[in-house]
Amino acid sequence: MIGVVSYPILSTITKSSNNNNNKSLQTQQEIDQLKAIDRDVRAHELAHKAAGGDLTGPINYKYVIGPNGKKYAVGGDVSIDVSPGPTPKDTIKKMEQVIKAALAPVDPSAQDRAVASQAQMQLAQAQMQEQQQKNNDNSNQNQTFSVYA
Numbered sequence: 001m002i003g004v005v006s007y008p009i010l011s012t013i014t015k016s017s018n019n020n021n022n023k024s025l026q027t028q029q030e031i032d033q034l035k036a037i038d039r040d041v042r043a044h045e046l047a048h049k050a051a052g053g054d055l056t057g058p059i060n061y062k063y064v065i066g067p068n069g070k071k072y073a074v075g076g077d078v079s080i081d082v083s084p085g086p087t088p089k090d091t092i093k094k095m096e097q098v099i100k101a102a103l104a105p106v107d108p109s110a111q112d113r114a115v116a117s118q119a120q121m122q123l124a125q126a127q128m129q130e131q132q133q134k135n136n137d138n139s140n141q142n143q144t145f146s147v148y149a
Contacts (some may be wrong), residue, residue, distance in 0.1 A: 001077050002048050002056075002102045002115045015072075027067045034064070034072040044105040045076040048112075052101030055081045055094065082119055084126065088133065091126035095119040 045059045062075035072139040082098055102108065102116035 002052070002112050013109050031066050031068055034074070037074050038072040040071040041076050044107070044109075045078055047104040047106070048078045048101050050076065050078070051104035052080050052097065055097055056101065076085045080115065082115065082122070084122060088126040088130035092123055092130065095123035095126065099123070 045061070047097065049056050049059055057079035059076055059078050061073040063071040064074050066072050080098055080101055081094075086095045098119035100118045102112045102119065105112065108116070
């Protein structure tokens with residue numbers, strides 16, 4: 001799963017005050033903060049989705065309700081298919097796309113980097129398999145057979 005990003009909801013605005021203007025300002029600051037987090041989370045997950053294409057599943061968001069009653073995304077994830085392809089060549093192409101998708105956001109999370117690392121290992125393994133197949137094909141072509149009748 002890529003794009004596992006979550007922002008702690010800042011509860012720094014929890015002090016009660018008798019001043020309505022102060023409460024109003026604090027509420028607006030909290031809403032502004034939630035809007036910024038929502039914007040960042042959505043951009044992060046959309047970057048994964050755009051780069052991953054048909055290898056990705058739907059975006060899942062984690063929401064909180066702000067003081068104004070609106071939902072704000074504060075976390076999210078996108079699943080991605082990291083299974084090998086039917087051939088080494090297909091696996092190479094697929095893992096290159098997985099790596100691009102995992103590292104697509106401006107600020108990849110630790111989970112994003114782990115997925116990219118896993119895909120990089122699968123990519124290297126598929127490249128070795130592809131090279132072995134080429135070597136085997138070449139050695140088979142170089143063999144000569146003599147038929148005596």
